[in-house]
Amino acid sequence: MASTPAWTLTQIGSRSWNFAWPIGFYNTVFTVTDDGVIALDPLNREAAAAYRAAIAQVTDQPIRFVVYSHDHLDHITGADVLAPGVPIVAHKDVPGLLLHRGFRDIPLPTILVDGTRTIELGGEQWELQYLGPNHGRTNLAVLNRKERWVALIDVVSSGLVPYRELPLSDWPGFIYALDRLAAMPVDTIMDGHCPPSPIAWAGKYRRYLDDLLAATIVAREQADEATILAELPPGADGIQMTEAMFVKTAKLAVEQLRPVYGSWGAFEAWAPQNVNRALIYLITGE
Ligand SMILES: [Zn+2]
Structure with a gap:
């Protein structure tokens, strides 16, 4: 049996870590609070098992919320492996899109975001902001004001030109999102595929x-x-x-x-x- 790929954890704030999965260069992020863990995308079933183990290395707190960044399968498969039965948060259109496409094995989100919504847990906050269509139609920015980072998946691939033909992108929406990112009170941006990077990359992409x-x-x-x-x-x-x-x-x-x-x-x-x-x-x- 193949061994588990060498994932890595990078601390990006006093209570948050970036989890990097080497197959396909995937990233996701979690924050440990006094009352449990808030975790972004499970990625895929194999990565989700490793992600769960990685979180357990940092804390013995349970995962209390899973947040789907957007509706793309390569980022949101395996929530039932990462944290079975835990409430899932996503943009309001994610359930309908998943069902429309026939993906009935993806656990559906039950806490739906329309605009902005803040998850508060154990003294920490994730501010979820819908910036409109950019990469896809359901991408949520995760803003952590205290730790001065933002995660927006599949938008800014720091150090690289944009991926292929900017698949499923809305051109003016992409520009608008970059301007919103550049104005956020953060130092670091997290993407789904590149390491945590200076927020200046939002302006470079613009x-x-x-x-x-x-x-x-x-x-x-x-x-x-x-x-x-x-x-x-x-x-x-x-x-x-x-x-x-x-x-x-x-x-x-x-x-x-x-x-x-x-x-x-x-x-x-x-x-x-x-x-x-x-x-x-x-x-x-x-
Ligand atoms: Zn995507």
């Missing part, structure tokens, strides 16, 4: 998205359909033209971004896909 969109607009003008058609063999069809336009726009935009952002992780792999996402936004408005 500038990156602005520059990404600007570069894509310039590249799109340079790779307009007439230019692309002239470069293709005679008789090329609309599909060939569309695909050539996407490839050339990505190439030209990435060349503009590289001097500033080329040192960011995943730049060569994901920046072209980021351009594809920006192009879809320009084409569709969404």
Whole structure:
């Protein structure tokens, strides 16, 4: 039988820890209070068992609340392994989305957040804020004012360009969330996949998205359909033209971004896909 992967705990406040699971580079966070533990995402069934053991290394207090960051299965599977029967907190639309998609083995949240809600337990507070759609439609920011950190999952991958085509993202909502994050009274931001990082990364991401969109607009003008058609063999069809336009726009935009952002992780792999996402936004408005 394979051994348990080497997870790590990083203390991020006097009573809070980041739990990092190495398979897929997943992170979640918990706070120990005088009356029990508040725990964010269980991740998956194997990680949840390790997460439970990690919490038990820090405290013998029971888990009293589990919070789902958002409705994506790769972050919220295994609450029944992490803390069976414990109340689960999530955005109000999470139960409906899970049932709509047919995922009936995910324990449903019973404490539903519409706007802002604060969990108070044993002298500690988690302020849950819905910032609107950004990554997905149900992402809750967890703000710990006392320890000056915020967790917002799958939004700011510190040190990396955004993941692939910013899947399931709302472009203006993403920008709005970054501005809200940057204005929060915190020092540290937690993401679902990157280590705890300085909150300055929210502003860096905002500038990156602005520059990404600007570069894509310039590249799109340079790779307009007439230019692309002239470069293709005679008789090329609309599909060939569309695909050539996407490839050339990505190439030209990435060349503009590289001097500033080329040192960011995943730049060569994901920046072209980021351009594809920006192009879809320009084409569709969404
Ligand atoms: Zn997600």
